[in-house]
Amino acid sequence: MxxxxxxxxxxxxxxxxxxxxxxxxxxxxxxxxxxxxxxxxxxxxxxxxxxxxxxxxxxxxxxxxxxxxxxxxxxxxxxxxxxxxxxxxxxxxxxxxxxxxxxxxxxxxxxxxxxxxxNAPPSSNGTPVAAAAPEPVVAGPTNGAPAADPVLDDDADVDLDSDVDPDADSDDSDETAAEAEAILEEDVAEDEEPLDYDAAAELELGEEDVGEAPEDPNAHKRFWFEHATGAGKTVAAMGFVDASRTGGILILTHRRNLVDQFNEELRTRGYRDRVRGPMLGDQDAANGPVTVETYQWFVRNAGNISSAYTVVICDEAHTALGEKTAAAIRNWTGPIFIGMTATGALIARHVTDLFPTQTSRFDLAQAAR
Structure with a gap:
């Protein structure tokens, strides 16, 4: 027996x-x-x-x-x-x-x-899952009214899911570094870039000692994947949106025009009814709302962002490595964080400081084969 x-x-x-x-x-x-x-x-x-x-x-x-x-x-x-x-x-x-x-x-x-x-809760014998302690809400400019839906540009022409060119140059090392540096050095408006992000400084870090890692109890819930430019990271992000029917998703990116592109992608991929403006304070929704905002907005509202967002997708995750942005991510212990980047090979050590678990890799060298 x-x-x-x-x-x-x-x-x-x-x-x-x-x-x-x-x-x-x-x-x-x-x-x-x-x-x-x-x-x-x-x-x-x-x-x-x-x-x-x-x-x-x-x-x-x-x-x-x-x-x-x-x-x-x-x-x-x-x-x-x-x-x-x-x-x-x-x-x-x-x-x-x-x-x-x-x-x-x-x-x-x-x-x-x-x-x-x-970290399984003792629920297999019928014991309830312990409720999470409420997150502190920092005083901020919110009146509790529903946020307005973002305006979507019907004329936007976005093609972010094209396959990688199979005839791409196989000389991967110089091309990967050059592509990464070009992305990091894009000339963007000052108010569209994370306040504490210094692209040149990140590139110069190399293998230098970055000091003792801060206390980070939520590190096990932060993941990242590296896919070459053109491999369809934005469509992969839509896959995560599809997977979260009740938990809200906050997509962060480093440029305002990319906010518009993500909103257009959501609209054309069948998720228009889930797009809404940012939720702050005690605003809640359990129908999988999706908000796209900039890292600067995220830093400015840290501590007052609604707990309805259970997943945060960090586009161009290498741009989230600045001190204030990284601190805001570490301090928000509720959500799962998913970082996406095409430049992980160049600054992988520093990406993994903030996003410890790599879940997928398809770099330019693999794409060129």
Missing amino acids: ADRTPAAATAAPLPDEKTISRAEELVRERFLMPEEDPAQALAPGTPRRNALDAAVTELEAGAKVPSTEWRRRYSMLLGLERVLSDDEPKLADGTSLNPHQVDALSGTLTALLADQQR
Whole structure:
């Protein structure tokens, strides 16, 4: 006879089909994929079972939407499992993700699953997931009124998902460095650049000692991937948007015109109804709102940004390495952070100081092969 482990002996029974269905309606995600065996897919102690148990607990408490803590822990994880369960993952408008975009999503899912296993809450026996302590709200200019949706330019002509040219020059080392330096030295308006970001200084850091790392309890929730220019990082970002149906997503970029481009991309890829202006203070929404803003806005409003944002996507993540921007990222311990860059090979050490876990890599050398 098989041994009964303490976990097996105390685990709550699998909820019935009706309860699972109600939990799926609450969190707007599947707990069971087609043709999956419930006993295996929802085995006690697995991240998906923990997510289900936590959702059922919230249902029994009368919740109408999932809590902020549930959205932070499980919305992206379950959504990535859903998106990647299809043989050919697609966005809302039917765009198929290319292998490199799929790799970015699957690498992040693997990292999230590993983190959940290390930090699993005691929910497989029916015990509720502990609620997160509320984040301090710094006084700021907000009146609690809903933010206005950003204006989207119908005339924008954006093509950010083109495949990498297979005939690209294979002389990778000089080309990679040159491309990275060109991106870092772009001439942009002063009010569109992070206040503390010095591109030239970052390039000169090299392998110099950058000093003792600051205390960083949220480092395990910050990931990054490196994809060459033209590999479709923006479409990969749309994949993360698709995966987060209840948790809000904040996309940060270093130039105002890129804010407009991301908003146009969201509109054309099928996520227009989720785009909204920035939420501050106690404003909340559990329908996966997506906001695009600059790093300067982020630094200026640090401490007063709504906890509805459970995922922060950092475009051109190397531009988030300045002291004030990095400190604001480290101090916001609630969300998952996902950094995207094409220049990781040049300043990888400094990117990994802020985004410790690399989930995918497709650099210019690989693209040229």
